[in-house]
Amino acid sequence: MDHESVVEFLGNVPLLQRLPSSSLKRIAGVVEVRHYNEGEYVIREGQIADGVYFIWDGKAEVCGSTDSEERNHSMLFLKQYDYFGHGSGVAVHQADVIALTKVTCLVLHHVNRALLQPKSIWNAEDSSDSCSMVEHILHLEPLEVDMFRGVTLPDAPSFGQIFGGQFIGHALAAASKTVDSLKLAHSLHCYFILPGDLSLPIVYQVHRIREGNNFATRRVEATQRGRIVFTLFASFQKSEQGLEHHDVMPAVPAPEMLLSLDELRERYVTDPRLPSHYRNRIARKKFVPWPIEIKFCDPTTSFVNYPSEPSQKFWFRAKGKLSDDPALHRCVVAYTSDLIFLGTSLKPHQRKGVKMSSLSLDHSLWFHKPFKADDWLLFVMESPVASNGRGFVVGRMFNRNGELVISASQEGIFRRANQSTPDPKSKL
CATH class of the missing domain: 2.40.160.210 (Acyl-CoA thioesterase, double hotdog domain)
Structure with missing residues (x-):
């Protein structure tokens, strides 16, 4: 994937649309591309996420335990342009994210999270x-x-x-x-x-x-x-x-x-x-x-x-x-x-x-x-x-x-x- 297509993709993520266009270009230059096969864990419950994950392609499900004793699970499906890991800092992730198909993610590592909080919506x-x-x-x-x-x-x-x-x-x-x-x-x-x-x-x-x-x-x-x-x-x-x-x-x-x-x-x-x-x-x-x-x-x-x-x-x-x-x-x-x-x-x-x-x-x-x-x-x-x-x-x-x-x-x-x-x- 080339830089221009990454910028266009990021511009379709609701979380990122409020950012200056220059921020999107900078984020496109530092995100890491990761691939996952069907059934593979993208991240496990209790694991510390590497950053913010953006679904480039494919589908995944979020399985979280709502009661540690009865293990009643709730499921949330993720698709293109969805994201997770935002707002959690370096805290432990509260759910499993499992690939339902082949999944490609762009990961913005914690060290670059400041790019999500510019001083202005314009610059x-x-x-x-x-x-x-x-x-x-x-x-x-x-x-x-x-x-x-x-x-x-x-x-x-x-x-x-x-x-x-x-x-x-x-x-x-x-x-x-x-x-x-x-x-x-x-x-x-x-x-x-x-x-x-x-x-x-x-x-x-x-x-x-x-x-x-x-x-x-x-x-x-x-x-x-x-x-x-x-x-x-x-x-x-x-x-x-x-x-x-x-x-x-x-x-x-x-x-x-x-x-x-x-x-x-x-x-x-x-x-x-x-x-x-x-x-x-x-x-x-x-x-x-x-x-x-x-x-x-x-x-x-x-x-x-x-x-x-x-x-x-x-x-x-x-x-x-x-x-x-x-x-x-x-x-x-x-x-x-x-x-x-x-x-x-x-x-x-x-x-x-x-x-x-x-x-x-x-x-x-x-x-x-x-x-x-x-x-x-x-x-x-x-x-x-x-x-x-x-x-x-x-x-x-x-x-x-x-x-x-x-x-x-x-x-x-x-x-x-x-x-x-x-x-x-x-x-x-």
């Missing part, structure tokens, strides 16, 4: 202190198989409630950590149900809807106080070759020629040509730097309070260097896709002195090609329609080579900022 090597802010935000704590916990960091962007992009990024991360690492998200569809409480952790429960050789489907429910506040469906695909075509990227200035939002703010605060009351208002406003660097292609039309065309474009990338797990880069784009996106639908309706509030209702993404979220991506947005109090936006993301790599859509509701809602607990 096995580096300390969490060295990763980018958005990678910190998108970290989840595995509680058990298919269940994760996320929190809102004190210095993470928020808007009085949990930022919708955090829900999307977290839920996609949870779903991604329940599939083979060779399968990557190709689409997601989600609904925002209730506002998220910044002070509470979020529990993400993943449901395995479909498991195929090339595709997998997951449903994720985010809960707080026992209530579902957000749901996501995601589909994953193993890479394959096929027909290709894509739209042409619009002509825009290169990101190196544009100012970032942080630089624009500094310019507005210090520009003597602007009224002092305007500069002072910007300076007094609490400024929380985003973990995403954004450069508007036409900043003169991005911060106006008069009607304008329902479209905009900006370059973006994660601040800092991201870990190389491809799933992380998709989660970062999912996080970023909720920034400013819905506001595109409001641009034709802006009026001086009129404040509007917006709430996201649903959100969809399609991932077409591989990309790096810590390299520049162009987000092109337009709103073809607004009706019945709802705005609808569509978007396309291009890489520096001009390839269309991601498509997006979102719908949200708009209301005057001082307009009360019938139920303060509901977003609707």
Whole structure:
């Protein structure tokens, strides 16, 4: 068996799916292959196991004594992708494991057990202190198989409630950590149900809807106080070759020629040509730097309070260097896709002195090609329609080579900022 096939096998073991892809590669390099004939003991009751055993092929049964006097035996059958020996450390094994057929096992010895407990779901090597802010935000704590916990960091962007992009990024991360690492998200569809409480952790429960050789489907429910506040469906695909075509990227200035939002703010605060009351208002406003660097292609039309065309474009990338797990880069784009996106639908309706509030209702993404979220991506947005109090936006993301790599859509509701809602607990 070659290294690549071992990595693919390990990615199908539920215990290991929560690990960084780099961990799987390291585990594949140190596991020992063992073969057993039918009827042979893989391990005996009372024996100290050499490590964690993963069933590569074949079937085995676990026979354990539940009563040492009456010898009433219970049996459990093991098959491909099952494992045993995890969590037992170097303790005595409590049951016999006997091969029912020819069995092949991969054994991760105790000396390498630390590989099962990385500091982050995204990176096995580096300390969490060295990763980018958005990678910190998108970290989840595995509680058990298919269940994760996320929190809102004190210095993470928020808007009085949990930022919708955090829900999307977290839920996609949870779903991604329940599939083979060779399968990557190709689409997601989600609904925002209730506002998220910044002070509470979020529990993400993943449901395995479909498991195929090339595709997998997951449903994720985010809960707080026992209530579902957000749901996501995601589909994953193993890479394959096929027909290709894509739209042409619009002509825009290169990101190196544009100012970032942080630089624009500094310019507005210090520009003597602007009224002092305007500069002072910007300076007094609490400024929380985003973990995403954004450069508007036409900043003169991005911060106006008069009607304008329902479209905009900006370059973006994660601040800092991201870990190389491809799933992380998709989660970062999912996080970023909720920034400013819905506001595109409001641009034709802006009026001086009129404040509007917006709430996201649903959100969809399609991932077409591989990309790096810590390299520049162009987000092109337009709103073809607004009706019945709802705005609808569509978007396309291009890489520096001009390839269309991601498509997006979102719908949200708009209301005057001082307009009360019938139920303060509901977003609707």
